[in-house]
Amino acid sequence: MNNLKKTILLVAFALPIFLVSAPSCFAETSTHASHESSTQPILIENAWYRAVLPGQKSTAVYFKATNVMKNSVSIDSVEIEGAHHVMMHESYDDAGISKMRHVDQVTIEPRQTTSFRPGGLHVMVVGVSDELRQLEKIKVILKLSDGSQQSFFADRRQP
Numbered sequence: 001m002n003n004l005k006k007t008i009l010l011v012a013f014a015l016p017i018f019l020v021s022a023p024s025c026f027a028e029t030s031t032h033a034s035h036e037s038s039t040q041p042i043l044i045e046n047a048w049y050r051a052v053l054p055g056q057k058s059t060a061v062y063f064k065a066t067n068v069m070k071n072s073v074s075i076d077s078v079e080i081e082g083a084h085h086v087m088m089h090e091s092y093d094d095a096g097i098s099k100m101r102h103v104d105q106v107t108i109e110p111r112q113t114t115s116f117r118p119g120g121l122h123v124m125v126v127g128v129s130d131e132l133r134q135l136e137k138i139k140v141i142l143k144l145s146d147g148s149q150q151s152f153f154a155d156r157r158q159p
């Protein structure tokens with residue numbers, strides 16, 4: 001009888017503790033979420049740019065972009081120091097002829113990856129300065145639609 005009473009008492013005490021500790025668990029989860037928003041929304045991998053050959057004034061930057069956020073992320077524009085003009089382009093096939101068109105915005109859905117790659121989506125760099133063509137790494141700045149920006153380095157590679 002005494003034992004049963006003890007058990008009931010324990011349950012009576014344990015229950016409120018569980019109820020109190022459960023919300024703090026949720027609080028921790030939301031702290032994690034806010035942590036995530038302060039980190040870079042896009043994970044950049046394998047970033048490189050095509051080495052600029054003598055006489056050439058343009059090049060392209062390629063990379064793999066993964067949206068690590070829970071909401072979609074859009075790239076509005078790209079900036080590179082030492083280049084006159086930087087645009088997002090897409091190569092496409094028009095009756096056997098490879099052509100390029102402007103891409104105003106690139107939206108990456110949550111947890112999805114978009115590849116900027118030769119023959120597809122790419123960052124077109126026009127009017128390359130003499131300084132830029134010497135660089136082994138160039139700094140690329142992505143301007144996102146939420147007003148933030150994200151930068152990374154792209155390594156020079158021979159095509």
Ligand SMILES: [Cu+2]
Pocket residue numbers: 089090100122123124
């Ligand atoms: Cu292009």
